[in-house]
Amino acid sequence: MTEKPYDPHDYPPFAVTVDVVILTMVKKTLKILLIQRGQGPFRDAWALPGGFVLPDEDLGDAALRELKEETNISDDAIHLEQLGTYGSPERDPRMRVVTVAYWAIVPNLDKPIGGGDARHAEVVPVAEIESGRLRLAFDHEQILIDAIERMRSKMEYTNVATNFFEDSFTVSEFRSAYEAAWDTELNPGNFQRKLQQSADFLTPTGEKSPSESSGGRPADLYMAGPEKDLSPPLKRSKPKKSNK
Amino acid sequence: MTEKPYDPHDYPPFAVTVDVVILTMVKKTLKILLIQRGQGPFRDAWALPGGFVLPDEDLGDAALRELKEETNISDDAIHLEQLGTYGSPERDPRMRVVTVAYWAIVPNLDKPIGGGDARHAEVVPVAEIESGRLRLAFDHEQILIDAIERMRSKMEYTNVATNFFEDSFTVSEFRSAYEAAWDTELNPGNFQRKLQQSADFLTPTGEKSPSESSGGRPADLYMAGPEKDLSPPLKRSKPKKSNK
DNA sequence: CCAAAAGTGTTTCCTTTACACCCATGC
């Protein structure tokens, strides 16, 4: 197969797109950026931001381009990673499309930047997506499920969660990110110690956060350290918090 | 982007292929099936088995088809899983090709079945691939590195390693698979106990293996159990064995 | 009886867990 000389008419043509699951944390709630479709199949359903890969564009660059069209976040504050490729022949009723899905963590994306067109973009809580009440286009529900699970799993043994924050953060803010992402409660003391033990995982900035109006001891501020892996990993225990 | 009506001339056409990393264990050595290219670019270099995805074919089906063309293994003895997608614009000098890579574990593939054509297929030890002495086509070296790491990692917390065996196996055979894959030595007693503790991970067949000619107590035979995850996971320690 | 491989017991060490306690701030 691979041995024949190539000819434009010799191979089946595919459209290749990228779709990006953009995760963010707003007020201790895990959210994902979705776009409500204005036309075409799955009109009014929610879809992931995405689009065609350009003829000379690398896959990762295409994902980064789509991400930036929606957020205007600077490169260095982004974690962007390939999730997997979805290419069932029936996934788009119009033609054969293979989509390479990516997932990203960006800090504090409150409102997506409005595209010039009238597309309706919104950051939707993950709880709402997981409830199944949202109508999602194509196979985007499966992509979302896979992306959320991948993020939850990767938070166990890497520092990806630092990307939820723009600059520095306190240990309790960091812990809140874990509690929101895993829908669980973590013991503050043990969480603190666990991170201290792994040298270079978090780097102290030397500064302290302004103590909240409610009082309490001011917390030390940290940034992501040079060590990106946590070993042994954190463990997510059973969800304890509100499921409403 | 995704909103426009589609037209064959409206999107950049890509060729989509699958490549499959087929891992197997022969006489306690981890090996991968490679094909020596007879023509085209990278002539005489080694390449992964693969080919075009057909117009109405699912990606996973395409990978399974390519796998079967090389091995004649029955479905149920195979672990097949998507690895990732590689689509750099320069990866194939002839045209824009995006390839979806898969990795598989098959039992005891001593000799690949010869295709009708004169292609030269061989199972190559992983150590040789990792040495960097082999000339590999396209970006297949990167795909191989990623696949080997994925397999090593997945062996820590799942039962994928059971797929190295056709039927039942002893605990020491199972341990040998880990030692070969991780290039390490594992304590026989502790390995045994670890697997016993996780109920349903391995199911005893009730039979015993014929004791080897060298003597020794006959070992109990096991098959993969209903529980596919190992928690807490096994840990790979530093390589101890020969690196020559 | 001896060699060899399978499988079990036992001790030591380390990590996690639970929870009590001290620290530093606002009011």
Added chain:
DNA sequence: GCATGGGTGTAAAGGAAACACTTTTGG
């Protein structure tokens, strides 16, 4: 002083590592 959250001490429980020991076969 008191409430509030940040951070540390500590003891109990659990798993992993090392290694001695018992079991079951072939010669």
